[in-house]
Amino acid sequence: MRRGLSLLALLLVWEGLALLGLLNPLYVPAPHRVAQVLADLFSEGTLWPHLQATFSAAIFGLVLGLLIGGVLGLLAALVPWVAELLEPVMLLLNAVPRVILAPLLVIWFGIGLASKVALSLILVSVLLFFAVYSGVREVDPRLIERIRTLGGGRWVLLREVYLPSVCSWVLSQLKVAVGFAFTGAVVGEFVAASRGLGYLLSFAQSTFNAALSLALISLIVAFVLFLFTLFERLEQRLLAWKPQASR
Amino acid sequence: MLKVERLTLGYGVTPVLEGVALEVAPGEFVSLVGPSGSGKSSLLRAIVGLVTPQTGQIIRGLELEEIGFLFQDDALLPWRTARQNVALGLCIHGVPRKEALEEAEAWLVKLGLSGLSDRFPYQLSGGQRKRVALAQVLALKPRLLLMDEPFASLDAILRTQLTRDLLSWVEGEGVSVLLVTNDLEEALSLSDRIYLLSKGPRAVLRRSYAVPFARPRDPVGVRADPRFGRLLGELWKDLEEVVLCGAA
Ligand SMILES: Nc1ncnc2c1ncn2[C@@H]1O[C@H](COP(=O)(O)OP(=O)(O)OP(=O)(O)O)[C@@H](O)[C@H]1O
Ligand SMILES: [Mg+2]
Numbered sequence: 001m002r003r004g005l006s007l008l009a010l011l012l013v014w015e016g017l018a019l020l021g022l023l024n025p026l027y028v029p030a031p032h033r034v035a036q037v038l039a040d041l042f043s044e045g046t047l048w049p050h051l052q053a054t055f056s057a058a059i060f061g062l063v064l065g066l067l068i069g070g071v072l073g074l075l076a077a078l079v080p081w082v083a084e085l086l087e088p089v090m091l092l093l094n095a096v097p098r099v100i101l102a103p104l105l106v107i108w109f110g111i112g113l114a115s116k117v118a119l120s121l122i123l124v125s126v127l128l129f130f131a132v133y134s135g136v137r138e139v140d141p142r143l144i145e146r147i148r149t150l151g152g153g154r155w156v157l158l159r160e161v162y163l164p165s166v167c168s169w170v171l172s173q174l175k176v177a178v179g180f181a182f183t184g185a186v187v188g189e190f191v192a193a194s195r196g197l198g199y200l201l202s203f204a205q206s207t208f209n210a211a212l213s214l215a216l217i218s219l220i221v222a223f224v225l226f227l228f229t230l231f232e233r234l235e236q237r238l239l240a241w242k243p244q245a246s247r
Numbered sequence: 248m249l250k251v252e253r254l255t256l257g258y259g260v261t262p263v264l265e266g267v268a269l270e271v272a273p274g275e276f277v278s279l280v281g282p283s284g285s286g287k288s289s290l291l292r293a294i295v296g297l298v299t300p301q302t303g304q305i306i307r308g309l310e311l312e313e314i315g316f317l318f319q320d321d322a323l324l325p326w327r328t329a330r331q332n333v334a335l336g337l338c339i340h341g342v343p344r345k346e347a348l349e350e351a352e353a354w355l356v357k358l359g360l361s362g363l364s365d366r367f368p369y370q371l372s373g374g375q376r377k378r379v380a381l382a383q384v385l386a387l388k389p390r391l392l393l394m395d396e397p398f399a400s401l402d403a404i405l406r407t408q409l410t411r412d413l414l415s416w417v418e419g420e421g422v423s424v425l426l427v428t429n430d431l432e433e434a435l436s437l438s439d440r441i442y443l444l445s446k447g448p449r450a451v452l453r454r455s456y457a458v459p460f461a462r463p464r465d466p467v468g469v470r471a472d473p474r475f476g477r478l479l480g481e482l483w484k485d486l487e488e489v490v491l492c493g494a495a
Contacts, residue, residue: 142322149295149316150336164326241326241367
């Protein structure tokens with residue numbers, strides 16, 4: 001609520017400054033201009049194929065990244081030689097800004113959907129790898145002892161200790177993963193593409209169209225915020241057992 | 248019921264315990280006292296197989312599943328409520344889920360935790376968590392009960408109530424108990440026998456005391472017995488000696 005109000009205030013000041021002619025409309029177009037551009041994009045129907053491209057890249061990247069990262073993380077946690085093989089690679093990938101791979105991926109996979117999916121997949125899967133890997137390895141050993149002395153076997157351990165522990169790590173990273181998936185898709189399109197929001201952004205840049213740029217940025221922000229709130233709800237429901245401060 | 252022979256165990260080169268021998272007969276209540284760090288918890292962990300001894304033997308006259316182990320710390324599954332934590336043990340032992348939850352509730356009430364069963368561990372106090380852990384163990388109706396300082400962090404009234412209830416339950420069911428405690432009066436008022444460990448590393452069993460009070464026993468009333476004071480004095484003196492001699 002508060003945040004909504006302060007955003008509104010910012011927009012009003014911005015609009016006011018533009019009305020007074022204090023802002024150069026070429027660089028900083030007034031909010032109503034941006035809204036107009038956005039509305040046009042939707043009503044003309046030109047936006048849909050771009051939205052579709054970005055969304056499919058992000059969703060595919062997210063789902064595949066979660067899957068691949070999760071499986072690799074699990075393997076590394078369970079099989080020592082897999083860990084020795086993967087950990088250095090993952091640490092390296094984690095340390096560098098992974099978007100620098102974008103041009104390479106375009107060379108490998110072409111300017112179509114595949115290179116965007118690949119980029120968001122890499123961004124997401126490195127994140128997930130570490131979430132699952134640490135989720136399994138940093139299980140509280142005392143809990144394992146408890147279950148053992150209560151007579152529980154491997155299956156009970158898996159269900160009652162490992163799974164919840166990994167879930168809590170993964171859930172806390174899920175929001176970030178969604179952000180990463182979109183970053184991957186948009187940056188990939190920005191580098192080389194014929195469709196997508198990233199492509200539109202680079203088009204706006206090359207035609208010096210600040211209004212279009214801002215319109216696209218606010219669109220992407222709105223989508224990611226929407227997904228964030230969705231996942232936050234999910235997290236709050238599933239992680240009710242955590243003390244508030246550490247969530 | 249349980250026999251430990253010439254047990255030596257440790258985590259590194261220097262053993263924590265050396266040549267320890269003790270015995271718990273069926274229906275017997277045995278206490279283990281000794282300085283902090285002397286290896287009391289380690290001994291209990293060895294008995295249920297969480298630590299492998301370097302030499303010596305542990306002869307269990309019963310199945311592992313019939314041993315109830317209350318750990319010194321109160322780690323419960325953080326993602327399960329108090330009731331679910333207690334029910335878990337029952338479910339593992341084959342009780343259907345619904346019955347397990349009902350039985351768990353009954354145990355929580357018995358331990359003075361009514362109204363708290365739907366809380367998660369982080370929403371409970373240290374003493375409350377400890378009692379949830381106790382309920383978890385007792386609900387399985389063990390024939391041998393190993394308890395590592397179960398009554399620490401409880402207030403005096405609650406502690407008295409709880410020990411009284413526990414003792415009458417133990418006497419009624421004929422359960423054998425091995426209790427680790429730092430409270431000499433508690434050890435005296437509850438047990439049939441007390442073992443004193445010396446200071447570690449290389450802690451040995453310094454002495455064992457037979458406690459003469461009859462059963463069934465009132466753990467509070469027994470303190471009025473003149474022999475109680477005498478035994479307590481003796482225990483106190485020996486423990487002091489053990490602690491100070493280790494320090495010298
Ligand atoms: N996992 C471990 N690895 C290495 N050393 C350990 C481990 N657990 C305990 N020790 C050491 O073994 C010794 C005995 O520990 P233990 O917990 O059995 O003592 P205790 O008699 O239960 O003490 P307290 O009364 O303080 O609980 C201590 O010196 C401790 O530092
Ligand atoms: Mg201990």
